[in-house]
Amino acid sequence: MKIPVLNIGQFRESAPLNDVYVNSFSNHIQLNKHLINRPHTHNFYLCVLFTEGTGTHEIDFNSYSINPGKVFFLKPGQTHFWKFETPPEGFIFFHSQEFYDLKFLGHTINSFPFFGSYQNPPVLQLDSQKLNDLKSKFRDVYTEYLQTHLLRELKIINTLNNIYIELTRVYTADINLEKLTSPNYSNILENLENLINIHFYKEKFPKFYADKLNISTKHLNRVVKQTINKTTNQLIFERVILEAKRMIVHSHDNLATIADTLEFSDYAYFSKFFKSKTGMTPLGFRKKYFYKTNLK
Structure with missing residues (x-):
């Protein structure tokens, strides 16, 4: 990149x-x-x-x-x-x-x-x-x-x-401090996000991260749900999509190379995954981003 x-x-x-x-x-x-x-x-x-x-x-x-x-x-x-x-x-x-x-x-x-x-x-x-x-x-x-x-x-x-x-x-003025998630859950979430940042290229399933954190996949999902009302899968996929967007607009790599860098089996699978999460293909996102940027 x-x-x-x-x-x-x-x-x-x-x-x-x-x-x-x-x-x-x-x-x-x-x-x-x-x-x-x-x-x-x-x-x-x-x-x-x-x-x-x-x-x-x-x-x-x-x-x-x-x-x-x-x-x-x-x-x-x-x-x-x-x-x-x-x-x-x-x-x-x-x-x-x-x-x-x-x-x-x-x-x-x-x-x-x-x-x-x-x-x-x-x-x-x-x-x-x-x-x-x-x-x-x-x-x-x-x-x-x-x-x-x-x-x-x-x-x-x-x-x-x-x-x-x-x-x-x-x-935090509008947050009920008595209902804040426990520090232990917050620490698990922070550690999870750090692990995802390190391993998301290769590891895209919750079990890997649960094992790294020495907790069960079920408990990890419970922590993520109670802290941010999402699933562990969502967190992983959001990080993959963010990196895909960065590479699509900030690198000169072709889209097939980006799919390979993100360790998708082929470009067709990457394109289908990207569209399911963003509503557009990688090529469509690249064109839309640069069109929007040129209008500014």
Whole structure:
């Protein structure tokens, strides 16, 4: 595949800190337009707050509107790109998993719901009051990033953690916390998604993943059903389809080669499978995607 994978070292504006980057959004896109002017992915966790501007943000083939108060979260490996209708402004920061997890040994970055399951929406809309509150915190971390004061890194990580906590409270405001799935089920789901990401090319049946997790297939299906109301098969097939879409539009491989890479027995079976899940053939999806992109 030809999707560029960007790393934190490619983005620098002030005296660098290991594994973290902070900037105003307008400055970020001006400095890095050569890196982000086409669909790409990252090897880090990203958070952006928009205070001005409109447009669309496509994340793994799902389109979201950009407007003031919108917050986006991206995990490593997700493909995305921006398309702006009016000039954007706001703040952006990203960091490696180690930058956060090594500072908070009792709490990992994936514990935040927007960075947990891939089933959780990667977007949040803030009301005007919360936007003002969070804008101040984003500005504080950006100001600190530009300085070289004593304990700079410690202040940055503490401010980022505070931002994540505030965003989590808004993100979960409509959730009955007493009815949340048990932490054990959430951990199984997270581990399942990680295993699927590693093995989905070759392993497309639930039993393989249940064995890896040392639980029965029946219990695995129960966990997935109770946490996200889907089946294990659905999760596996969704990951296969996502990768197929990425390869169809971001690589120059012919469709038969893509079918082979995804370890389907032949192109006819791959095409039938793809159409059953998306409503169109791989060729039809490629044509529709590029037609839509050219209209933008």
